[in-house]
Amino acid sequence: MDLAFLLGILLAFGSVGASVVLDxxxxxxxxxxxxIILVFGATVFVGLAGGTVSDAISAxxxxxxxLKGKKPDFQGTVDKLVELADIVRHSSLIKLEEQAETIPDPFFKTALxxxxxxxxxxxxxxxxxxxxHTQSRGAKAAAKxxxxxxxxxxxxxxxxxxxSLTHVLENLSSPSxxxxxxxxxxxxxLWGLLSANFIWLPIAARMRRLNELEHERMNLIVEGVLHIQAGLSARALGERLRPLVPAGKAKKGKGKSGADE
Known part of the structure; x- marks a missing residue:
């Protein structure tokens, strides 16, 4: 589990708590x-009113x-594609069907x-x-x-x-x-602002970011598989794919990345 979200939220609320203690x-x-009931309940119900029940359930x-935040393994994907390119170069595209059975990712399997x-x-x-596009559309709807x-x-x-202030005005005769x-x-x-900026908006931003990363990984698979189909060598494929890996996600190549052409 990626602790970034939980740690960030806990520290954000902790900062508010520290402010309360210091004051x-x-x-x-x-x-x-x-x-609290008003803010959270009405917010969810108004959001439901602006969409459909299926939108809310899906979100x-x-x-x-x-929350789990499983980040795409870009380097592992590149290494696997380079390995497959080497296998195909020494046999045929038919081997991809056999290799597809060993891959748990449905999209990767479909491409192969x-x-x-x-x-x-x-x-x-x-x-x-x-x-x-279909997968990304669902993730964007949840974030929205x-x-x-x-x-x-x-x-x-x-x-x-x-x-509440209306109730206050009804009791002006009791200054105490x-x-x-x-x-x-x-x-x-306070809870309206806290729930928006500490819960709802961070969840939306996290969903969008994870969707962007997964989108990039899937595009990486598309390019890799199409290049394999075109007969590109393992070494050339590795050189072609690594620039597509997002900054900070690449690691030093290994294994079949240096396979012979």
């Missing part, structure tokens, strides 16, 4: 059930994958089987790019849902504050109660 305030004044179902079947390169590219929640939450927090009541009224705004 000698109390956590009890912030953890009020009514504004929340994608959270575990986003298409090349092994002798599918025209342009047709195969079109099929694979359409599959990439949480982006929308992040937009609604602060406004809903203000709504909660206005509701006004201070605590006004303080409580602004808790809704």
């Amino acid at each position: 000698r305030a109390t956590f009890g004044g912030l953890l009020l059930p009514a504004p 929340f179902s994608a959270i575990p994958k986003a 089987l298409g090349a092994a079947d002798g599918t025209d390169s342009e047709e195969l590219r079109g099929q694979l790019e359409e599959e990439i 849902f949480f982006q929308t929640l992040g937009g609604y939450a602060p406004t809903i927090g203000i709504v909660g504050t206005v509701v 109660k006004l201070g605590p009541m006004i303080a409580s009224a602004f808790v809704a705004t």
Whole structure:
């Protein structure tokens, strides 16, 4: 599991907690059930109203994958493609069908089987790019849902504050109660801002980033498989693919990367 998201969120909330302690305030004044329920509940329901039930279900179902944050193995993908190029060069494209059975990634397997079947390169590219588009569209929809929640939450927090301030105005005859009541009224705004910037927007940003990385890995597979189908040597393939690896994701080549032409 990639701890970046959980660590970032915990440290963000920890910073708020440290601020509370340094200001000698109390956590009890912030953890009020009514504004928290209003902000989180209304935000999700308004987000649901702006889309469909299936959008919401798909978006929340994608959270575990986003939290797990399994980053694509670009170097491993390049090494595998170079290895396959070497195998094909010493035998034939038919070998890709056998190799495909050892690969758990459905997209990679589909690409290899298409090349092994002798599918025209342009047709195969079109099929694979359409599959990439379909996969990417689902991830973007989930990210957009949480982006929308992040937009609604602060406004809903203000709504909660206005509701509470209305109650404050009803009790002007009790000056001793006004201070605590006004303080409580602004808790809704606080949770609107916190939920948007500490939860919904980071989830959306993380989903978008993971989708971008996976998109790049799938494009790497497409280029690699098409070059293998065209008969490119293992060494030349490695040199062709490594510039496509995102900055910071490349490592020193190994294994078949240096295979003979």
